[in-house]
Amino acid sequence: MIIMVEILRKCVNESFDEAVEHVKTVIENEGFTVLLVKSIDEIIQKKLGETIQRYTTILACAADLAKMALEVSVNVGTLFPCSFVIYEDGSEVIVAHVSIMKIAAELGLASPESMIPVILETGKRIQAVWQKI
Numbered sequence: 001m002i003i004m005v006e007i008l009r010k011c012v013n014e015s016f017d018e019a020v021e022h023v024k025t026v027i028e029n030e031g032f033t034v035l036l037v038k039s040i041d042e043i044i045q046k047k048l049g050e051t052i053q054r055y056t057t058i059l060a061c062a063a064d065l066a067k068m069a070l071e072v073s074v075n076v077g078t079l080f081p082c083s084f085v086i087y088e089d090g091s092e093v094i095v096a097h098v099s100i101m102k103i104a105a106e107l108g109l110a111s112p113e114s115m116i117p118v119i120l121e122t123g124k125r126i127q128a129v130w131q132k133i
Contacts, residue, residue: 003105003112003119008130009096011089016054019086019093024058026132027084030125032060035081053088060084062125069101069118073110076118079103082126095133097126 012019024034036059041052059081069076079100086095101122105115 003102003115005099005102005106007096007098008126009094010130010133011092011094012133014093016056016086016088016093019095020056020058023084023086023095023133026129027058027060030129030132032062032082032125032129035059035061055085055087058084058086062122065101065118065122065125068121069104069110069115072114072118073104075109076101076104076115078109097130099123099126 012022014022020037024037028034036057038057038059040055040057044050044052060083061081066077066080082097082100084095084097086093088094099119099122101115101119104110105112105119
């Protein structure tokens with residue numbers, strides 16, 4: 001199996017705030033725990049006094065998938081947690097995600113062969129989320 005890291009990206013037909021709430025709800029409904037929802041644009045505004053497009057990250061964890069990955073290699077945990085981002089691109093609202101499990105294999109944090117079961121299971125779960133976004 002060739003492991004290719006790709007960015008899932010989808011334009012949604014919701015307002016920015018609705019998209020954040022929708023993604024958060026879908027993630028939770030698919031068995032992930034939402035650890036943090038943070039507006040990166042607000043942090044930049046507060047710390048640097050600069051305004052950028054709205055950009056929010058949602059950090060999530062599925063305990064069973066995290067355990068599975070850590071059993072392969074504790075180094076995979078350096079990429080935890082899983083994240084989804086919602087951002088404005090002009091007048092569009094975009095949701096994006098990239099597989100940290102694929103990245104772990106690509107970076108050599110664990111052998112690609114040992115990560116295949118984790119990548120496949122994570123992929124199924126993320127696809128369930130992605131189809132509902």
